[in-house]
Amino acid sequence: MQYRQAKTGKLLIDILPNKCDFCGCCVGVCPEDAIELKEAEIYIIDSRCTNCSKCIWACPIEVIKFDKEGVPEKQVNK
Amino acid sequence: MKEEYDIIVVGAGPAGTIAAQYAAKEGSSVLVLEKDRDVGYPVRCAEAINREGLEAFIKPDPKWINAEITKFGFVAPNGKKVIIDLGKVEGYMLERRIFDYELAKIASEAGAEILTRTYVNGLILEDGKVTGVKYEFRGQQMEVRAKIVIGADGVESRVGKWAGLETCVDFRDMECCFQVTAANVQCDQDTLFFYFGKEVAPEGYFWVFPKGEGTANIGLGVSGGIGKKRSALSYLNSNLEKFFPTANILTQVAGGVPSVITLEEIAAPGIMLVGDAARQVNPLSGGGISSGMIGGSIAGKLAAQSIKNNNLNYIKKYPKEWHKARGKKHKILDKLKDGIYSFTDEQFNKLIESLIKLPSKKRTIGRFFIIALANKPSLLKEIVKVFVI
Numbered sequence: 001m002q003y004r005q006a007k008t009g010k011l012l013i014d015i016l017p018n019k020c021d022f023c024g025c026c027v028g029v030c031p032e033d034a035i036e037l038k039e040a041e042i043y044i045i046d047s048r049c050t051n052c053s054k055c056i057w058a059c060p061i062e063v064i065k066f067d068k069e070g071v072p073e074k075q076v077n078k
Numbered sequence: 079m080k081e082e083y084d085i086i087v088v089g090a091g092p093a094g095t096i097a098a099q100y101a102a103k104e105g106s107s108v109l110v111l112e113k114d115r116d117v118g119y120p121v122r123c124a125e126a127i128n129r130e131g132l133e134a135f136i137k138p139d140p141k142w143i144n145a146e147i148t149k150f151g152f153v154a155p156n157g158k159k160v161i162i163d164l165g166k167v168e169g170y171m172l173e174r175r176i177f178d179y180e181l182a183k184i185a186s187e188a189g190a191e192i193l194t195r196t197y198v199n200g201l202i203l204e205d206g207k208v209t210g211v212k213y214e215f216r217g218q219q220m221e222v223r224a225k226i227v228i229g230a231d232g233v234e235s236r237v238g239k240w241a242g243l244e245t246c247v248d249f250r251d252m253e254c255c256f257q258v259t260a261a262n263v264q265c266d267q268d269t270l271f272f273y274f275g276k277e278v279a280p281e282g283y284f285w286v287f288p289k290g291e292g293t294a295n296i297g298l299g300v301s302g303g304i305g306k307k308r309s310a311l312s313y314l315n316s317n318l319e320k321f322f323p324t325a326n327i328l329t330q331v332a333g334g335v336p337s338v339i340t341l342e343e344i345a346a347p348g349i350m351l352v353g354d355a356a357r358q359v360n361p362l363s364g365g366g367i368s369s370g371m372i373g374g375s376i377a378g379k380l381a382a383q384s385i386k387n388n389n390l391n392y393i394k395k396y397p398k399e400w401h402k403a404r405g406k407k408h409k410i411l412d413k414l415k416d417g418i419y420s421f422t423d424e425q426f427n428k429l430i431e432s433l434i435k436l437p438s439k440k441r442t443i444g445r446f447f448i449i450a451l452a453n454k455p456s457l458l459k460e461i462v463k464v465f466v467i
Contacts, residue, residue: 023332024233024234024333025233025333025334027235028234028246028247029247031246033236038113039114039115039195057249059305059309060256060309060310060311061256061332
């Protein structure tokens, strides 16, 4: 499975493909060219991701997250 | 399909298909590659365009126009509303899935070939020059060569990056958007409504744009800096509950708008970027259709001339011509955006109040900004440049 992968640093960035809308915000802000986005398929390129979190902040629908406990996710009000 | 084309365009949005059309008209062989199965769908767009920007490229056709815009409405954080009457039709609401299709058809009639479900995943580079693209089609990895590649691959553009251009958008400049097209919505069919305020859409705006009787595009954008704390979707859900509790949602879509000035480099040997990929969006409004088409037309023409004259250096003229046509203006609009971003709710309330007090004939978009930035004289001069000249 190509989907959830990034593990270059201590943290893991997780894109939830079944919730993703494939809009491309994350790709636009990714400084490492570490996200592959096809018509309806998305995954992080393991070897490039540095866990910088910019994709998490830019995601309009909160489907990119760190998947470890204790790591700040978006403070969702609703 | 041929093994080699003069020009390959990556992406079949308006910027890409206009580039293809203009290049094909000049006699170049052109191939357009689109990753989605449909041209024009999904629609990641609020679908408003200004009249001049549209009519410069195509005659408005009821087939893909949902509404004619004669008014702007601004809603303050305290709920007060002001209408600016433009006096005549100054904008349109498009049906993008048909509009984009139409542009693709025109490009194809001009001689361009178009292929959908084709995912470009790399460039062919030789001696520091782009000479083609690598792509995936029906599960197979393939290649096709071209003298010039035009990257029209949108906000998620990677084509430029692969050619060594600096295309990354600072996350604070990314407007992260979410929009629904809703039925059972009461809204004026001749007015674009913009709502401001920290509650509805900080560092961005909440829009209600008409899509034909009883329907509207309702959405918002917030900057990535805001998105760090709370997402566009979360803001939109609250706004829908507050302003349109009876709305029935027909479509919903996420999207990103690179609200920045154009990239410093939009051309390199064998490659040009157009539209969102080049960050040719109007940074203030977030509108990118007309400016993308302008970028596409300039790039398409220059690319074809390069081919005709057998001199690929022609594409070096592109940044300068773009700058003259739109880029310069975008720099000013970007400053205005920064001015408006820093507004408090109180300032927005005051601004709308002072516009309400004006007789309706004196209410113009220019005046909106003149009042808004009255305490920033340096910006005032800039406003005059944009809205008067």
